[in-house]
Amino acid sequence: MSLDFIDDDSRTKKxxxxxxxxxxxxxVLLSTLCLLSGFMLIFVNPxxxxxxxxxxxxxxxxxxxxxxxxxxxxxxxxxxxxSPTITPTTIPPTATPPPTPxxxxxxxxxxxxxxxxxxxxQPGTPTYTTSQVFHSDQxxxxxxxxxxxxDATGQPVVVNVMVRGELAGTPVDLYAIxxxxxxxxxxxFEIQLADHPIASQHTLYIQLxxxxxxxxxxxxxxxxxxxxxxxxxxxxxxxxx
Numbered sequence: 001m002s003l004d005f006i007d008d009d010s011r012t013k014k015x016x017x018x019x020x021x022x023x024x025x026x027x028v029l030l031s032t033l034c035l036l037s038g039f040m041l042i043f044v045n046p047x048x049x050x051x052x053x054x055x056x057x058x059x060x061x062x063x064x065x066x067x068x069x070x071x072x073x074x075x076x077x078x079x080x081x082x083s084p085t086i087t088p089t090t091i092p093p094t095a096t097p098p099p100t101p102x103x104x105x106x107x108x109x110x111x112x113x114x115x116x117x118x119x120x121x122q123p124g125t126p127t128y129t130t131s132q133v134f135h136s137d138q139x140x141x142x143x144x145x146x147x148x149x150x151d152a153t154g155q156p157v158v159v160n161v162m163v164r165g166e167l168a169g170t171p172v173d174l175y176a177i178x179x180x181x182x183x184x185x186x187x188x189f190e191i192q193l194a195d196h197p198i199a200s201q202h203t204l205y206i207q208l209x210x211x212x213x214x215x216x217x218x219x220x221x222x223x224x225x226x227x228x229x230x231x232x233x234x235x236x237x238x239x240x241x
Contacts (some may be wrong), residue, residue, distance in 0.1 A: 016125065050196050051083075092147035107234065110223045117235045118217075119239050120217065121217075125147065126220075126235045128233055129232045130231075134146075134184070140197065140231065143195055143198055144193055145190070145193060145222065145232070145234075146181060146235075147234050147235040147236045147237070148184060149189065150186070150187050156178070156187030157178060157179075157239065158178075159178050159210065160175060160208065160210070161175065161176045161177065161217065162208075162209055166203045167193055167200055172204060184234075199226035202222070205219040205221045205222070206219075206220050
């Protein structure tokens with residue numbers, strides 16, 4: 001056998017062996033690339049179908065209840081009347097801006113023209129009563145505005161009640177929720193203004209607000225008195241039919 005034939009056969013074997021190793025190297029690289037791609041896909045989205053160990057499904061997000069408060073429907077008289085032993089003085093309000101303190105004269109009747117708000121002032125209010133009926137422990141050391149908020153059928157309604165303005169030179173910005181003062185009737189509310197009677201003329205106004213703080217009634221200006229017999233102002237609101 002010649003040496004040339006042996007060399008050719010050896011070179012052929014080496015060439016075939018190198019080709020096999022090259023193919024194996026390419027397969028290993030492709031397998032590695034596929035594994036890396038699979039790991040990346042699982043890292044980005046653990047819920048892919050080929051993930052053998054997917055994470056547990058997250059529970060649905062909790063939903064919070066609506067902030068709108070409700071009260072059980074009860075059948076009660078549509079209005080509240082003060083104690084029969086007390087004769088309140090009726091002073092109808094006006095929705096016009098307050099006059100200057102130097103002006104005098106009777107307060108005009110409130111306008112009953114259609115309002116763009118869902119709630120309006122109940123005719124016959126404001127009226128006045130004494131804290132000795134509702135806060136006998138306070139005696140005359142009290143000044144507040146109170147009343148009711150009812151729907152068109154006379155049922156109580158839960159809304160925000162706001163009082164703003166100025167009292168004896170002090171800014172007033174107070175809030176309450178109707179239904180929290182049942183001693184004033186269904187849908188009753190009360191906001192204390194001071195610890196003693198103070199007289200004022202159209203320097204304060206009261207208004208109903210929805211849960212977002214938007215007005216749902218006109219701004220009603222009212223007076224306060226400096227006597228124990230009229231140190232609670234009663235103002236009722238009703239929903240427009």
